[in-house]
Amino acid sequence: MKATAESRLLFRPASWRAVKRIPWWLSVAVAAVGLLVLMPIAALVGIAAQGDAEIWPHLIRNVLPSSVVDTLALLAGIALVAGSMGIASAWLVTAHRFPGRNILVWLLPLPLAVPTYITAYIYVELFDSAGLVQMALRDVMGWKSRTEYWFPEVRSLYGCIIVMSAVLYPYVYIAARAMFLTQSASMLEVARVLGASRLKLFRVIALPLARPALAVGLSLALLEALNDIGASEYLGVRTLTVSVYNTWLNRGSLPGAAQIACVMLAIVVGLILIERYGRRDRRYATSAKRSRVVHPAPLSGGRAWLASVLCAIPVFLGFALPLAFLVREVLRGSLVSQFDEEFLEHLLTTIGLSVTATLAVLALATLLVSAARISKSSLTTSTLFVAGLGYTVPGTVLALGLMTPLVKIDGLIGMAWRSFTGERLGLLLMGTAGGIIIAYVLRFLSIATGSLSAGLDRVSPSLEDAARTLGSSRREMVWRIQVPLMRPALASAALLIFVDCIKELPATLLLRPLNTETLATQVYTYASRGRFEDGSLAALVIVLIGLLPVIQLVRSAEARPKPPETSGS
């Protein structure tokens, strides 16, 4: 504390940044955003505190132990499978050259575009006991009954782990690949010169290096897994989220449900701490110069093909297979029947909601990040932190917590309206798309603040100082220096948020107004009717739109100086 106070005195810059206070309206706006994000969480804790003493002993004895175990087993399984898929493939494509590597670099991140619930539906259609694969097997082998042979069960904990890992491993892959690319060049060369074996390189260099990337990528993947009730419910895994539903619906106990939701939040906090831990190392890691790039060593013969196969497996499971299935279903004649007025309406609704939410998120995030750039006050930093919470709260829980405050606000607006006009207004937020948009904004705000902060951090303060010295106003400086420089960050954040909104299911299900369906809810509706194939066009469109940011992400990640093509060893 003392040191910072002194340094402030000593290095008082003569620029606008010396202004430690932000205008009052900006303070109010920042505080309002912070309160908005806290609103559903506070409401939830409030509901939980209303207590339902009667139900708690039952939950502790009969519900929580098994659902906590199932949830943790699911998370542990995903950590293991998605973690090893992500790390191994990232290492292979970075450190080695083998057939197909150049294409695989492009394909490996693609499963990010496929929502987990859609993959779950597809895997059941394919691998369930009466699914395409087993039916074909029985036809070919002449088996009459499922009892005559062994086949892994899709609708099980293991099935759920595989399905979710297949689409969530890219979180690990992307983080690990970035780490390997920037970090390992010199270490690798030294180790190779000293004669270390390939396996030893992986063990001694890749794994320790990957640890922070693993933490960051995995915590994201696990948060996604925890959020996604569609898949786990469908595959018969009784996680905490499913228990929230049962307690709430079959026993009419919202407080009980809110209490379980609080247990879930505790797990989430654990995941965030892991991520924090990972990021701490990451900062250190990325400080290295980027000038040297890993020089991939060629593999030969069987090893090369083994590497190709190993890297192709995750792509096949997480992307090729689901995509092929969707395309097959759409081509099987449903394209014409599904592409109707209703579908177009749902498509437009989805895009409209997502665009509005994306614009709102960008506006709020710009506000927060700019305010934080001007002043690192406790208000701005804590609001930035709070803004990050939204993403960690599972969509169902967020929607549950959001309903009460939204209706309260609606009540106030309605009262004001009535006193002015004498008419009944109805629900302005809950009765319209307002509720969903607010839910999207709260959930995805942190994606934008994270990416904008990172973008702004790259803008050298001296540029701003120069602009100020040359006589531009603060507003001009923001408009002519900061914004153009932030544009790439804004664009990529916009794309990510847009796609996340399009994929969002649990909050949309709970908060949408009358006559409103999105592509995601349409897919869910058909799947819950046991007619997933009728929603295949909607599912395919979600996946194709989802590809846009992933491709852009790969493009910017792979746009690094290319290593020389000549063989190095």
Add this chain to the structure above:
Amino acid sequence: MLTTTFTRTLLLGAAALCTMAGSAIAAESLNIYTTREPGLIKPVLDEFTKETGIKVNTIFISNGLEERIRTEGENSPADLILTVDIGRLQAAKDYGVTQPVKSEALEKVIPAAYRDPEGHWFGMALRARVVYASKDRVKQDKFTYEELADPKWKGKICSRSGQALYNISLFAAAIAHMGEDKAEQWLKGVKANLARKPSGGDREQAKDILAGVCDIGIGNTYYVSLMRNGSDEEQKKWGEAINVILPTFEGGGTHVNVSGLALAKYAPHKANAVKFMEYMVSDESQRIHAEANSEYPIKAGIAIHPTIASFGELKADNVPIAEIAKLRKKASEMVDKVGFDQ
């Protein structure tokens, strides 16, 4: 710059909201909150609009419908709650989001056992929870619910989650017949007979019987008709793989549930809502409903869908479903206690 972007976004959002709000409070309309998949009820809704000119707005919410209406409170646009299973209807009443309806037309048509004594909900159609039996492997054509716990079915029964709405009501009926302790023993026995972990919907049980995973499944009647008469070739095979047996409780009948309607407490279009309820028990809509959904019509004298009729004559259980509704919470806890889904 910040301010302009911000205001622009707000304006844009507000404009979007207003147009959407406008459509939801148009004069001659009716807002239905439903847990039914829109496709299933669309034929009836379309016919109603054609006849009365009242525009029907729907929202399909599978989970949390009552909670949402309760939270929305006085300003809720909900007029009607259209849902399945006594559990949902009773939940709506218990949540305090319904209001009583006094209508001779309804009371004349709907037997007292299938409506709320105070008029808070009305059953519009019936479905029975029955046994799906493999055509190849199950030779008997009679069944009691008690028999599901018989060790001779060990490893041969498929079920969806014990916490599924329909199962909870069936288990509640079991409590009504057997008493709490015996029902728990019974459920333990059923669990011990399961071929796999409970999962999927009712259709998946038929699908797994076709695949040979199990010989017996528990499911609702109308699903069989939807599978057999639908456009999907694969589902036809599932539906054809099974026989439907209408089981009974010892000393009772077949467990029957309702799909029904309740008038929302603050319904802004109350008159239209009551009009719709009365329309739902008209000959014409009962016929459309039976045809499109394959449920048993609640009105006497309306033809049952031929597929459903082929299952044999329905002898409905004598425990009033309002009683069953009261036992649902116990049933749900019982499912956790015996670890049915584990």
